[in-house]
Amino acid sequence: MTDLFLGHYAYWAIIFLLILGLYGMIFKNNLAKKLIGMTIFQVAIIMFYVASAVKWGATVPVLDPVTGAADAAKYISPLQHCLMLTAIVVGVATSGVAFSLVIAIYRRYKTLDESKLLERMKSS
Amino acid sequence: MLGYKSNLIILMVSHVVSPFIMLFALYVIFHGHYSPGGGFQGGTIMAASLLLMRLAAGREIAQLQFKSVLGTPLGSIGVLIYFGTGFAAMLSGGEFLNYRFLPFAGFTAAELRSLGILMVEIGVGLAVMAILVAIYDDLLEGYPND
């Protein structure tokens, strides 16, 4: 039982962060707060991948000339880190595009509240 | 920024610190082979040094450091450097992005791959820096300073 808890507590904390981001996206009425929830969701996914790449007793995935490259159990797995580098930069680009869309919506309808926005979109 | 008043201490410190942040960013890009780092990380730090001047001194003074019209063209040049490395490998007989066939003389195969990685990382760093500054400039385009 403690073995299960010690092996999985990081995943449960990251799932809590994910639920927090989803709560922000669903329950808040302001468009900018929904975008902040989306950013928290992306960060939770990135942390999940990076947290799953760990091996006990292993070091950073930069080759140590003393240890050598023969034993693969001495370095943590580098594949998840490489994929998450791409994911971080794509997250920044997505946030940039989303905020520019929010600015364009504000210029056109003069509000950012979701219910008022739906009324103005129906009437115009 | 709306209602923007400049503070003397922040202005002086930003003038001094911004070139050193750019130097550190170049260090991170070029030492991506031997320590954690590389193209994306160094490009983001270089964008941070340019955004520091835009936040501290306003949009007009920061044009002296990096003009706003240079944002998107530099990003395209960065992608072109990446593509150009792949095409140079393809025109010399190999497949696309196979760095062993780059047309430089006097290197072994492993050293040619290391050189290809360096050229690609420079292209990536340039593109990331230019596009991050361009997104900031586009988001704050119409707001008056002061």
Added chain:
Amino acid sequence: MKIINGLLLISFGALLVYASLGLPNRGDVDAVMHREKSPAGSQGASSYYIRNADKDANTPNMVTVILADYRGYDTLGEETVILTAGLICFLILRRKKNKS
């Protein structure tokens, strides 16, 4: 309406926690993804990259070799994504000049 949304959110969280019980213990050196051979019989990816990165590319940093050499095509696509996002921000926020 909000109560139904809240119940759905909590049940989604419980489903994720139940699914995470099937993952191996974090940090286990004998986990399936860190082995030499995958269950289908092919070469395991991360152990191949760890053992052969320095020999193939004369570079101690394994993450850079994977990013720019073994999986360089994905990095090219990702850089195109950054460029496209910059162009989209420029095109959405343009103001049309009034012809007076």
